[in-house]
Amino acid sequence: LGALGAHTLPRLQVLTLGGNNLAGPLSPKWSGLASLQYADLSGNRLRGPFPPSWSSLTSLAYLDLTRNAFTGRLASLGLRNIAGIKALSLANNSLSGPLTDHVTALTALTSL
Template identity: 45%
Template sequence: MKLTSLDLSKQQIFGELPIELFGLSSLQIVALQENRLSGDVPEGFSSLVGLQYLNLSSNEFTGRIPATYGFP
């Protein structure tokens, strides 16, 4: 069984995202909005090649969105 969806929105999670998250290569949906996640937006999401939906809104991330996401 492969994990394809991860919804941890509105869970009061704080700190930086663990790098182990990016080892879950079968993820298609990641919803982490409305938490207290901080630090830079990790480039590791680009390793999730099947990712179709990513929501990181309403957190405390800093810095720029990595260029690997295709945004200027």
């Protein structure tokens, strides 16, 4: 996943890679995908902390990270910066910390 960076797909709006047995950490390079609106990375073997740089994906409306091995505190996701997000799925990971502090800032959120 690290080989794909924002420079290779600058206009990408939909990223659907769920259930592909992808492994490893998410690349911070993906944070440059400024047009990304929909990201389904569920059902893979992605691991490690969520790159803080992903909080710059302010166009993101849908993010599904279920059934992976992400670790770390929810605060590190930078959810407050993605205020327009409508659907967020984080189930079946190893994330820790309170969620309420971060979700209250997501006024567009309709599915959690």
